[in-house]
Amino acid sequence: MRNGLIVVFSLLCFLSAGCARAPVTGRPQLILVSQGEELALGLSAYREILKKERISHDPRLNAMLERVGWRIARAARRPDYKWEFHLIDNDKVANAFCLPGGKVFVYTGILKYTRDEDGLAVVVGHEVAHALARHGAERMSMALLAQMGEAAAEAALRLQSPQAIKAFSVAYGLAANVGLLLPYSRAQEFEADYIGLILMARACYDPESALVFWQRMLRANKEGFRPVFLSTHPTDRARIQRLRQLMPKARRIFLSSCGGSY
Numbered sequence: 703m704r705n706g707l708i709v710v711f712s713l714l715c716f717l718s719a720g721c722a723r724a725p726v727t728g729r730p731q732l733i734l735v736s737q738g739e740e741l742a743l744g745l746s747a748y749r750e751i752l753k754k755e756r757i758s759h760d761p762r763l764n765a766m767l768e769r770v771g772w773r774i775a776r777a778a779r780r781p782d783y784k785w786e787f788h789l790i791d792n793d794k795v796a797n798a799f800c801l802p803g804g805k806v807f808v809y810t811g812i813l814k815y816t817r818d819e820d821g822l823a824v825v826v827g828h829e830v831a832h833a834l835a836r837h838g839a840e841r842m843s844m845a846l847l848a849q850m851g852e853a854a855a856e857a858a859l860r861l862q863s864p865q866a867i868k869a870f871s872v873a874y875g876l877a878a879n880v881g882l883l884l885p886y887s888r889a890q891e892f893e894a895d896y897i898g899l900i901l902m903a904r905a906c907y908d909p910e911s912a913l914v915f916w917q918r919m920l921r922a923n924k925e926g927f928r929p930v931f932l933s934t935h936p937t938d939r940a941r942i943q944r945l946r947q948l949m950p951k952a953r954r955i956f957l958s959s960c961g962g963s964y
């Protein structure tokens with residue numbers, strides 16, 4: 703059903719003047735949410751998160767997140783984004799996300815999976831990639847369209863109705879902690895891996911670290927550990943294989959951006 707909807711919407715997208723295209727891959731997207739509406743919804747979610755969650759003041763971990771975050775942010779080449787990096791002190795939640803416009807949140811619980819700076823760059827790069835490609839806006843558009851049709855969906859978004867706000871928090875993985883999970887589609891995951899690898903390579907992080915990280919996640923999954931991040935980011939052999947296919951291109955960018963000094 704969902705795949706059928708995606709095909710129909712993609713066809714509509716080709717015919718529509720308002721069709722967006724994802725960065726790097728150029729994949730056509732049907733997005734009903736304007737940048738402004740998305741930023742406004744993102745801002746209220748942002749305030750809510752800062753009010754509810756405990757921010758970590760660990761100087762070493764915060765310095766690492768700032769360092770990784772800014773290297774990836776510079777590689778994203780979006781000076782219009784208002785980048786911010788927040789570490790949430792919660793070891794029980796292994797999750798991370800990036801709100802529209804560049805507000806990145808990382809839970810301390812994911813650090814046992816990322817382990818070091820390179821691992822953190824994989825997660826931050828991947829989440830920033832979802833934001834750059836506006837995957838959340840795309841998911842919201844799909845969900846609202848499926849529920850209520852195009853005109854009503856556009857009105858719900860414009861008025862920031864409760865349905866739109868709920869669709870936003872589900873689409874961005876913010877509702878994961880209360881059990882409302884919506885895994886990204888395969889196409890979006892592949893795209894975020896792809897863009898994330900390019901960001902890492904431009905930022906002079908060895909793109910091979912992505913293989914190491916996702917293989918570690920695959921093992922965690924097999925051993926029965928199910929971090930929140932795995933619920934929204936299904937990991938299997940197909941994912942690892944596609945990462946391998948992208949590696950020669952990512953390595954070329956890495957070597958040309960960073961020479962042999964890294």
Ligand SMILES: [Zn+2]
Nearest residue numbers: 886891894935
């Ligand atoms: Zn993802």
